[in-house]
Amino acid sequence: MQEIAAAVTNAVVDYEPEIVYTHFPGDLNKDHRLVFEATAIATRPTSRHRVRKLYSYHIPSSTEWAFGQLGTFTPNVFVGIAGKPLDAKRQAMSQYTKEAMEFPHPRSPEALFAIASSWGSVAGLLAAEAFVLVRDIDA
Secondary structure, three states: OHHHHHHHHHHHHHHOOOEEEEEOOOOOOHHHHHHHHHHHHHOOOOOOOOOOEEEEEOOOOOOHHHOOEOEOOOOOEEEEOOOHHHHHHHHHHHOOOOOOOOOOOOOOHHHHHHHHHHHHHHHOOOOEEEEEEEEEOOO
């Protein structure tokens, strides 16, 4: 963990981001949980570097397949992605040929659209990405 956290810390120091997005800590994928933990360590509010906002995100077939046993993804931030952003997401996902699957798999193009539509409906939007706000430091 020290090695991973040090690598993430170095990136935070080098790039000085104000906002960082990372995996949800309750994902089924253990690597995702480790990345979340390393990111939480690396973005602690210190005088050396200050990340104002830390968000975690849902990963189809990793977050929901833990079935809430490792924590429940309960988003409280929604960003509308209808139109060009959703088209760009579909295009980007089409490049991940090893990750994309046939419907009804959660990483199929049809399921990704359904997920975006579902999160959008929660927020009164056509389509949305959903995030959990982990930390918000108002400067």
